Amino acid sequence: MIDSKPTLQTLLDHRSIRKYTGEPISEEMLTAILEAGRAVSTSSFLQATSIVRVVDPAKRTAFRQISCDMNAQAYEQAQADGKRLGHGYVESCAEYLVFCMDAKRHHQLADVNTDWTEVALIGAIDSALMAQNVLAAAESLGLGGVFIGSLRNDIARASELLELPKHVVPLFGLCLGHPDMSSKINQSQRPRLPLDVLVSTDTYQVASDAALNDYNEQVREYYHGRGIQMDWTAQIAATFGGEVRPFMLEYLNKQGFMSR
Ligand SMILES: Cc1cc2nc3c(=O)[nH]c(=O)nc-3n(C[C@H](O)[C@H](O)[C@H](O)COP(=O)(O)O)c2cc1C
Structure with missing residues (x-):
């Protein structure tokens, strides 16, 4: 081994x-x-x-x-x-x-x-x-x-x-x-959502605006340290703000998946 x-x-x-x-x-x-x-x-x-x-x-x-x-x-x-x-x-x-x-x-x-x-x-x-x-x-x-x-x-x-x-x-x-x-691009770890936002007990807990804003700041600082102007909000908007690979369902159907 x-x-x-x-x-x-x-x-x-x-x-x-x-x-x-x-x-x-x-x-x-x-x-x-x-x-x-x-x-x-x-x-x-x-x-x-x-x-x-x-x-x-x-x-x-x-x-x-x-x-x-x-x-x-x-x-x-x-x-x-x-x-x-x-x-x-x-x-x-x-x-x-x-x-x-x-x-x-x-x-x-x-x-x-x-x-x-x-x-x-x-x-x-x-x-x-x-x-x-x-x-x-x-x-x-x-x-x-x-x-x-x-x-x-x-x-x-x-x-x-x-x-x-x-x-x-x-x-x-x-x-x-x-x-x-x-x-440099291999050296830093990207900050993740804190455990109290990620995990709830028995019922789903909607995250507070304050907790999300705090995290957004952390991500902004992380990117700033890499010389990039970006935060988590901007990252989300860039990915989910418009169409998200709209051809996917047609392709999956063609391959025999998800027709029902
Ligand atoms: C399913 C999946 C697809 C991904 N696709 C890409 C990609 O196409 N290009 C890329 O550079 N990183 C890609 N990533 C890496 C993510 O950007 C990365 O995991 C995330 O930003 C968190 O950073 P970390 O893995 O360094 O902690 C992907 C990650 C996952 C889980």
Whole structure:
């Protein structure tokens, strides 16, 4: 068994890692962290997840392009102008894993209906839990990583790249590698909502404006320390203020999910 940091310390030390040293992840480490993913709990023992490991550099570049949400022509023009757009860490990480919710195997083995919304919830929950096991295991071995939801900017293209059949949907990626701790972007931990806002007992407690404002200030200070003018309110508005990937339901229906 490889040496690893204690679980609680590993979890409390978490921060997303977006700069890597370039050193590859050994087979032994990769196998150990994938086994940690395989061991996770799974709804009704359904195991509704698959992982696609992306090693082809051309595919990594395509995923980077998807991450900046531009059409191919605009992206190529930006490249020609010397701009390096999108999530560079999708290309530079040692391993890039895509977590997919997967009902394909269930259709291979049995006559089943997997277009219920509940099935998609099962698939998404199973996949997220497995991915967190994988990241936590990697972090316990001194590796670091970051999840990549931006592949859903063009989920149809992401599916094509991985040649996913019907009943399989790519949910998010995970970059992994040896952290470059000399890089500032890896050094700080983002402040989280305090426990008294996060957790209530017996009945749901609506957060007070004062508690939310305090937290917003903390986030503003965190960003200020990184030279960025931003707070949590602005972050929320940037993500949920307009349409949120409105093509998703149509795509999920096409893949055989969530038609009822
Ligand atoms: C499902 C999911 C998708 C994410 N997608 C992205 C992404 O596309 N790009 C990115 O840079 N970070 C992404 N992140 C990382 C979050 O931005 C990060 O976890 C959050 O800001 C908190 O920071 P921390 O992980 O350093 O504590 C994602 C995280 C999750 C859980």
